[in-house]
Amino acid sequence: MPKKCRIWHPFTQHKLAKEPLEVVSGNGTTLTLKDGRVVIDAISSWWVNLHGHCHPKIVKSIAEQAAILEHVIFAEFTHNPAELLAEKLSEILPLNNIFFSDNGSTAVEVALKIAYQYHYNLGKPKKKFYCFDGGYHGDTLGAMSVGGRSTFTLPFLNLLFEVKAFPFPQNNEEEILSQIQQAIEQEGDDIAALIIEPLVQGVAGMRFTTSDFLQKLEKILKNAGILLIYDEVMTGFGRTGEYFASTRSKTTPDILCVAKGITGGFLPLSLTCMSDQIFDAFLSSDMQKTFFHGHSYTANPLCCSAALASFELLKERRFATLEAKHQTRMEMLKQDDRLENGRVLGTIAAIDLKKGKEKGYFNEHGPKLRHLFLEHGVLMRPLGSVIYMMPPYCITDDELDHIYNSIPKVLDQL
Numbered sequence: 089m090p091k092k093c094r095i096w097h098p099f100t101q102h103k104l105a106k107e108p109l110e111v112v113s114g115n116g117t118t119l120t121l122k123d124g125r126v127v128i129d130a131i132s133s134w135w136v137n138l139h140g141h142c143h144p145k146i147v148k149s150i151a152e153q154a155a156i157l158e159h160v161i162f163a164e165f166t167h168n169p170a171e172l173l174a175e176k177l178s179e180i181l182p183l184n185n186i187f188f189s190d191n192g193s194t195a196v197e198v199a200l201k202i203a204y205q206y207h208y209n210l211g212k213p214k215k216k217f218y219c220f221d222g223g224y225h226g227d228t229l230g231a232m233s234v235g236g237r238s239t240f241t242l243p244f245l246n247l248l249f250e251v252k253a254f255p256f257p258q259n260n261e262e263e264i265l266s267q268i269q270q271a272i273e274q275e276g277d278d279i280a281a282l283i284i285e286p287l288v289q290g291v292a293g294m295r296f297t298t299s300d301f302l303q304k305l306e307k308i309l310k311n312a313g314i315l316l317i318y319d320e321v322m323t324g325f326g327r328t329g330e331y332f333a334s335t336r337s338k339t340t341p342d343i344l345c346v347a348k349g350i351t352g353g354f355l356p357l358s359l360t361c362m363s364d365q366i367f368d369a370f371l372s373s374d375m376q377k378t379f380f381h382g383h384s385y386t387a388n389p390l391c392c393s394a395a396l397a398s399f400e401l402l403k404e405r406r407f408a409t410l411e412a413k414h415q416t417r418m419e420m421l422k423q424d425d426r427l428e429n430g431r432v433l434g435t436i437a438a439i440d441l442k443k444g445k446e447k448g449y450f451n452e453h454g455p456k457l458r459h460l461f462l463e464h465g466v467l468m469r470p471l472g473s474v475i476y477m478m479p480p481y482c483i484t485d486d487e488l489d490h491i492y493n494s495i496p497k498v499l500d501q502l
């Protein structure tokens with residue numbers, strides 16, 4: 089018998105990691121483990137699930153499509169699920185040209201390449217990108233280049249292209265805006281685009297900015313001819329309490345990336361959306377102005393059919409009720425003096441643990457917290473010292489109470 093292949097898990101140090109827990113099934117907000125335990129998925133399985141696990145409407149949509157057309161090349165061909173999805177999403181997307189790929193990192197790579205080639209096609213090449221400290225845009229090289237520098241990126245520093253990262257505004261938005269304005273005055277002609285996670289920096293620890301900041305940023309960049317890229321891979325499809333962070337902040341980027349929630353968490357799919365102005369800059373009889381980029385599974389029909397079913401569920405707007413539910417419970421949690429900076433935006437709630445030497449991702453209590461939450465029947469994955477909840481939109485009041493009540497209990501055991 090050949091030895092079974094060893095599985096290398098993501099973000100995992102296998103020398104230290106415990107055996108992974110086997111999940112046998114999912115149903116609504118819960119997951120059933122092989123040992124029989126049932127846990128509430130308080131983080132939507134890495135922020136992808138919107139309507140609960142195994143939602144029958146999405147299951148049905150995928151199954152039906154699988155029997156009709158499972159996949160087809162998307163260059164010079166199209167199919168009904170992609171066409172229909174383009175039509176449906178135009179109801180909510182702020183931009184109406186879409187390029188398909190299959191995960192958040194590639195949606196960002198596509199955005200960066202399109203922004204770069206846009207200026208090239210106009211005959212005014214620009215070299216550099218602006219971004220923010222602590223940003224997370226994915227794990228491919230381009231996405232890492234515009235992301236925060238950390239332990240994650242250290243071995244690759246020499247491979248990453250040149251960017252300028254501004255401090256992420258924390259109660260000093262005006263100051264950061266004037267730093268950006270000053271930088272633009274010096275080198276604005278060489279800047280292709282600025283990329284930001286609008287309203288919420290996710291991986292950096294659920295750090296929020298205001299709509300006002302984004303509105304002013306949008307103005308500054310438009311005046312300077314610098315493209316604004318929104319990475320809405322996490323914030324898209326209802327997470328901030330509106331369809332998109334752009335909707336909530338009343339701002340419109342030039343390019344917008346979505347992924348995670350687009351299929352309701354069933355299958356990998358992503359979109360890079362752009363303005364007509366950008367699309368038009370690639371129209372030419374000169375082949376050199378073509379966007380030569382594509383992935384084998386581009387616009388896979390099964391993924392599109394999942395996205396179509398998820399969209400119908402999204403239109404029920406259950407995400408809109410979660411902010412108030414989080415807020416009442418967060419007010420209680422804020423009384424706990426082991427915690428600080430309680431904050432809520434849409435379906436996202438976060439609070440910081442005071443304990444621990446290291447703030448942020450590598451806080452020494454992170455792994456212990458994960459383990460303790462599971463013992464209380466909750467799947468949580470604190471970003472180091474940041475405890476956050478981002479449940480599927482179908483979470484019940486009782487389940488939400490259970491999650492919030494587990495926090496002080498876990499802290500008692502820490």
Ligand SMILES: *Cc1c(COP(=O)(O)O)cnc(C)c1O
Pocket residue numbers: 191192193194196224225226227285290291319320321322323347348
């Ligand atoms: C998760 C995430 C990504 C990367 O998406 P993948 O599908 O994991 O490649 C990019 N940007 C943001 C804001 C994310 O949260």
